[in-house]
Amino acid sequence: MTKTLTALLAAAGVAALSTVAYADDATHQADKQATAQYKADKKRADANEDVNKAKCGSSLTSEGRACKSDASALAKKEKADAKVNEVNAKDANK
Numbered sequence: 001m002t003k004t005l006t007a008l009l010a011a012a013g014v015a016a017l018s019t020v021a022y023a024d025d026a027t028h029q030a031d032k033q034a035t036a037q038y039k040a041d042k043k044r045a046d047a048n049e050d051v052n053k054a055k056c057g058s059s060l061t062s063e064g065r066a067c068k069s070d071a072s073a074l075a076k077k078e079k080a081d082a083k084v085n086e087v088n089a090k091d092a093n094k
Helices: 002-021 025-056 062-092
Strands: none
Touching: 025 062
């Protein structure tokens, strides 16, 4: 009985904290959507980097190394853009 009561009180406390943290469920859902979009964009940037590096050819030549470096830089930019978009979307939800 005591364990059940303790578990019930703990669950109620978590529910209360959850309500305080996200008083507006629509905001919570929008934040989750923004995070999901960020993760998808980040994965897309990783995939694009792999494809672009594969197109570069051998990294034994200076041209191949430069091409792979450009692919990495582009992926970093795409990931940064995705993060900025996530933050802007969450700010718009406030």
